[in-house]
Amino acid sequence: MARLSRTRPRPADRPRGERGTHDPPAKEGDLVSTDAKSAVARISPGTLKELGAPAFAMSRIAGKVTGTKPPAIFTTLGRAKGLYWGWLHFAARLMPFGSLPRRESELVILRVANRRGSAYEWAHHRRLGVRVGVTAADIDALQQNSSPHWNEREAVLIDSADTLLAERDLDDAQWSRLRATLTERECVEFLLLVGHYDMLATTLHTLRISPDPKA
Structure with a gap:
């Protein structure tokens, strides 16, 4: 299938061994993990006091759904307060309340x-x-x-x-x-x-x- 041509950096333009943002997985069957489990979070998850009761409660509910501790995506992005709630509303309209199955x-x-x-x-x-x-x-x-x-x-x-x-x-x-x-x-x-x-x-x-x- 023909695809539009785009001007993109050639592999030689990147440091040797560095994967480009849009490169596919290294080989089929592998997830190219860039979120190293050993990495230290650059913004620590918020506490009850830092998030506020509604956002903190939302993270605990989400954890019960996923069977995990309160998801770090909520306890971290929740630090953005008003932006967090706007994002959460937008995200929810896509999934789980979107029109796609x-x-x-x-x-x-x-x-x-x-x-x-x-x-x-x-x-x-x-x-x-x-x-x-x-x-x-x-x-x-x-x-x-x-x-x-x-x-x-x-x-x-x-x-x-x-x-x-x-x-x-x-x-x-x-x-x-x-x-x-x-x-x-x-x-x-x-x-x-x-x-x-x-x-x-x-x-x-x-x-x-x-x-x-x-x-």
């Missing part, structure tokens, strides 16, 4: 996590995905560059997500495939879903937020 949303999020090497997103949404029908076979297929596992609709979503992450665009042919698969509202939601979790992967990595331990 929950299983499909989780597949897209997990694909972004894999492509961006976000160990936090990967672990967090594997736990959530199991609750909405994401299977072990799905998880295996998500870690492959291509797989016959997906049905036609799922294949369009996965391929479109890959292209958006690599090119920041869809060419006319790929857009036509996506538009034939999703409604107008779902197309807008899909684009925002991919972009949102791409942004979160960058934020999580830069803040050195490690995957949440089990409760």
